[in-house]
Amino acid sequence: MNFPKRLTKSSHTIAILPRYAETDQGKVVHHSVYPVWFEMGRTELLRANNVAYKDLEAAGIFFVITELHINYRRPARYDEELQLLTRCCGVTAAKIEHTYKLTRLSDGQVLAEGSSILACIDADRKVRRIPKFMQMSSQAKLESQETTNSEQ
Amino acid sequence: MNFPKRLTKSSHTIAILPRYAETDQGKVVHHSVYPVWFEMGRTELLRANNVAYKDLEAAGIFFVITELHINYRRPARYDEELQLLTRCCGVTAAKIEHTYKLTRLSDGQVLAEGSSILACIDADRKVRRIPKFMQMSSQAKLESQETTNSEQ
Amino acid sequence: MNFPKRLTKSSHTIAILPRYAETDQGKVVHHSVYPVWFEMGRTELLRANNVAYKDLEAAGIFFVITELHINYRRPARYDEELQLLTRCCGVTAAKIEHTYKLTRLSDGQVLAEGSSILACIDADRKVRRIPKFMQMSSQAKLESQETTNSEQ
Amino acid sequence: MNFPKRLTKSSHTIAILPRYAETDQGKVVHHSVYPVWFEMGRTELLRANNVAYKDLEAAGIFFVITELHINYRRPARYDEELQLLTRCCGVTAAKIEHTYKLTRLSDGQVLAEGSSILACIDADRKVRRIPKFMQMSSQAKLESQETTNSEQ
Numbered sequence: 029m030n031f032p033k034r035l036t037k038s039s040h041t042i043a044i045l046p047r048y049a050e051t052d053q054g055k056v057v058h059h060s061v062y063p064v065w066f067e068m069g070r071t072e073l074l075r076a077n078n079v080a081y082k083d084l085e086a087a088g089i090f091f092v093i094t095e096l097h098i099n100y101r102r103p104a105r106y107d108e109e110l111q112l113l114t115r116c117c118g119v120t121a122a123k124i125e126h127t128y129k130l131t132r133l134s135d136g137q138v139l140a141e142g143s144s145i146l147a148c149i150d151a152d153r154k155v156r157r158i159p160k161f162m163q164m165s166s167q168a169k170l171e172s173q174e175t176t177n178s179e180q
Numbered sequence: 181m182n183f184p185k186r187l188t189k190s191s192h193t194i195a196i197l198p199r200y201a202e203t204d205q206g207k208v209v210h211h212s213v214y215p216v217w218f219e220m221g222r223t224e225l226l227r228a229n230n231v232a233y234k235d236l237e238a239a240g241i242f243f244v245i246t247e248l249h250i251n252y253r254r255p256a257r258y259d260e261e262l263q264l265l266t267r268c269c270g271v272t273a274a275k276i277e278h279t280y281k282l283t284r285l286s287d288g289q290v291l292a293e294g295s296s297i298l299a300c301i302d303a304d305r306k307v308r309r310i311p312k313f314m315q316m317s318s319q320a321k322l323e324s325q326e327t328t329n330s331e332q
Numbered sequence: 333m334n335f336p337k338r339l340t341k342s343s344h345t346i347a348i349l350p351r352y353a354e355t356d357q358g359k360v361v362h363h364s365v366y367p368v369w370f371e372m373g374r375t376e377l378l379r380a381n382n383v384a385y386k387d388l389e390a391a392g393i394f395f396v397i398t399e400l401h402i403n404y405r406r407p408a409r410y411d412e413e414l415q416l417l418t419r420c421c422g423v424t425a426a427k428i429e430h431t432y433k434l435t436r437l438s439d440g441q442v443l444a445e446g447s448s449i450l451a452c453i454d455a456d457r458k459v460r461r462i463p464k465f466m467q468m469s470s471q472a473k474l475e476s477q478e479t480t481n482s483e484q
Numbered sequence: 485m486n487f488p489k490r491l492t493k494s495s496h497t498i499a500i501l502p503r504y505a506e507t508d509q510g511k512v513v514h515h516s517v518y519p520v521w522f523e524m525g526r527t528e529l530l531r532a533n534n535v536a537y538k539d540l541e542a543a544g545i546f547f548v549i550t551e552l553h554i555n556y557r558r559p560a561r562y563d564e565e566l567q568l569l570t571r572c573c574g575v576t577a578a579k580i581e582h583t584y585k586l587t588r589l590s591d592g593q594v595l596a597e598g599s600s601i602l603a604c605i606d607a608d609r610k611v612r613r614i615p616k617f618m619q620m621s622s623q624a625k626l627e628s629q630e631t632t633n634s635e636q
Binding site: 047048049063064067068071080081084107109 | 351352353364367371372375384385386410477
Binding site for chain 4: 067
């Protein structure tokens with residue numbers, strides 16, 4: 029598999045349209061769906077960097093979540109357009125950190141924020157170093173900081 | 181793995197308590213949950229025959245669903261005790277047929293009925309013969325017919 | 333709510349990208365996910381007719397599935413682009429029939445086919461007539477038949 | 485609805501048997517399933533206190549999750565018996581805090597730990613005070629502290 033030399037984009041936004049099956053009888057999206065969306069956000073951030081997660085797995089590189097934190101601020105509702113911003117905010121040899129911001133498209137309200145930590149394992153589930161090319165370039169690090177600052 | 185010589189029980193009933201996450205905003209269990217329950221019914225019918233499905237997989241024997249039919253009669257609701265009767269009603273070298281009846285415990289009302297056909301594949305997803313010991317014994321076949329008749 | 337006078341499109345195709353969370357340890361999409369995709373297909377077929385299902389619910393018009401049939405032919409895999417064709421093939425005062433065809437984009441292989449029957453209920457879950465505007469126009473019926481014929 | 489005067493039990497353990505549909509192609513339970521199990525843990529802790537969550541909802545008392553934290557230590561696997569300890573470790577007029585410990589039954593290994601914060605809302609999704617009877621009794625508080633201490 030031909031992976032890029034470096035990942036250059038540290039954040040990416042995807043559109044999400046909550047499915048009927050994702051709601052619960054409280055008439056909002058069930059809170060267990062957010063980790064699924066966050067995972068989609070990570071997949072598409074990778075793809076924006078020209079890497080398909082399935083190609084990583086084919087190369088014996090698996091990522092597993094070791095920590096997850098979610099703040100639920102406002103409910104997400106069926107068929108209401110959302111945007112999920114996923115940001116990679118730290119990569120070491122051992123772990124990758126992401127943050128997430130879920131926003132309602134119509135009015136920009138933040139519905140949820142979250143963060144996660146991933147570790148890297150091989151096909152036998154042994155912990156392994158995160159591939160060099162997935163370490164953030166200095167440019168991506170800079171961008172990541174700048175975006176963070178400009179939002180404060 | 182030590183599998184039994186024959187499967188002797190052709191039907192089995194399990195208790196199901198619908199989870200909050202399984203409901204949708206229509207305030208009933210989402211219809212995509214029933215196939216999950218049916219699969220649990222098959223797993224426990226196997227276990228009642230002293231076979232763990234995970235041991236089959238460990239032995240390179242995988243079952244995949246090729247056909248599924250569900251009649252939804254009445255809604256299932258959150259935290260309302262249900263009973264699922266799973267019956268194996270036919271095994272050939274190529275496929276296994278099951279039927280399902282989902283009942284509300286409180287009043288015996290039938291909420292859903294269904295049927296499925298499974299095929300057997302190996303670890304490379306190639307179709308293979310269903311193991312001999314999973315063919316129904318004449319006794320199980322008889323039982324299966326008798327139960328069916330007595331219900332008519 | 334302003335609903336159209338008639339639904340004019342009887343079929344619609346959506347793109348589906350299987351999520352990681354939708355796979356199971358057999359390394360394919362779990363069979364319980366297909367009903368979720370079919371539901372998305374119905375929602376988008378409605379939207380192609382300028383009707384949002386959530387507006388129907390807001391108007392006290394709910395649809396529930398009473399029958400579901402799925403033929404699973406080939407496995408769907410993580411992150412492999414699919415197309416789902418949903419066709420409305422019959423509407424009476426009491427029920428709506430749909431058929432589904434799930435195809436792999438890369439080679440056009442049919443992965444699954446299915447059908448479902450919906451009934452219409454009100455906010456108290458009482459069966460009600462399907463709104464007149466959802467009955468297929470003669471044009472849509474004709475189109476539906478023509479497409480069916482041309483595929484044979 | 486007749487609710488008890490006080491909740492007297494601050495912790496409760498339930499058995500969990502991971503379903504096939506809960507696994508992913510990494511051959512372990514998908515991380516989005518844990519919040520579903522935690523919710524089951526809360527439901528059964530309530531029931532151990534003679535309260536059914538559905539009766540709370542029927543009385544116009546709804547709980548929504550506002551914060552969730554999970555540490556994933558070791559993977560949970562299909563059909564491998566687990567135990568989930570749910571502990572209520574704090575109730576104020578505005579929020580309820582729970583902690584969770586998921587253990588593998590066979591060897592007592594801790595697979596995951598977590599915590600959550602719930603808020604209370606009414607049928608119109610307005611924040612409301614948590615009912616008095618759900619405040620922990622001094623006995624339960626004491627027990628809660630003792631259990632916590634004895635584990636250190």
